[in-house]
Amino acid sequence: MLNVGLIGAGRIGRVHARSVAANAGATLRLVADPVLAAAESLAEAHGARAGSDVDAIFSDPEVDAVIICSPTPLHVDHIVAAAKAGKPALCEKPVAMDLAAVDELQGRLAGLEPLVMMGFQRRFDPSFRRVHDLVSAGEVGPVEQVTIVSRDPAAPPAEYIAVSGGIFKDMTIHDFDMARYLLGDIVAVSAVGQHLDPALADTGDFDGAVITLVSAQGAVATITNSRHCATGYDQRVEVFGPRGSLAVENLRATTVRRFGADASSAEDPYLDFFLTRYEAAYARELDEFIAAIAENRAPTPTIADGVAALRIAEAAAASANSGAIVRL
DSSP: OEEEEEEOOSHHHHHHHHHHHHOTTEEEEEEEOSSHHHHHHHHHHHTOEEESOTTHHHHOTTOOEEEEOSOGGGHHHHHHHHHHTTOOEEEESOSSSSHHHHHHHHHHHTTTOOOEEEEOGGGGSHHHHHHHHHHHTTTTSSOOEEEEEEEOSSOOOHHHHHHHTOHHHHTHHHHHHHHHHHHOOEEEEEEEEEOOOGGGGGGSSOSEEEEEEEETTSOEEEEEEESOOTTSOEEEEEEEETTEEEEEOOOBSOOOEEOSSSOSSEEOOBOOSHHHHTHHHHHHHHHHHHHHHHHTOOOSSOHHHHHHHHHHHHHHHHHHHHOSOEEO
16 A cells, blocks of 8 residues: 655645545555645545645655645755655656756756656546557557647636746646657647737736647647637547547537537537546556556656656747747
8 A cells, every 4th residue: 555645735636635545556644735724624535644844745654655736846846855755756747847947856866766757647548548559559650640639618817827837838738748648759849829818818828829849750749729618628639640540539428419409419518627537547647656666667757758848848938939940
């Protein structure tokens, strides 16, 4: 049984707490958050202890491994603290706020040989994993084009956006990792950012974007993002090659189609919350983390995957602000 310490009792912390509680191989032992009331509420729901001292997670002998759901500017410190304590860590994206912080992280981890997994849960979604496996098996031949659509039902609070690092590091970074998962290394990035949502006008961030990525093999991925989608959580992927194509469609609460005087072939809206859409993915992500610890091997995605996605995110921001293609 893996005893887990959870850093952060916010929205993503609650997601991981739920996954741990549902996993037969793990127990939530301690929840730490500077907002003690939040930590206590989450801990009580899952039979864990709570505290406001995050550093206590790293010294607690009852904690075997750490899930890091703290704000992005704290990821480097918490990854390093877990490594020094000899505790495997699953860290939410992005790995750091910027590439300069990544350089600091790599320097501080030198000689520690930590077991760190990055939280790109979409790799573990059954449909996306199936596409990846079919691509690897040559189902469509050499991949030529990938299309990724990722739209949220509604934007997060403005105060969250202000500390998130921006849409490319906070939202699109999942799509950057998915593009790499399907295509391999990316060598060129072109992005157009949009300012179309009046409610987000004061955030200083884009509320939508279209990004083009070119892989080292010449394949092209197009990513479309928006902070709002009236139909729900819009998550689609298409992979095209000379032998055919693979497509992942949106999930709905039911498969019922309605026919009547006012509509034909009407279906339920898309699932409207990322936990509902990716519940199976979070469960399988935790399974991989637990298995890697038990087998004493590197988990996937790695810190290197996190760094690669962050590098693309910074290139996309530079392109969106300059209008130029950024080569990596």
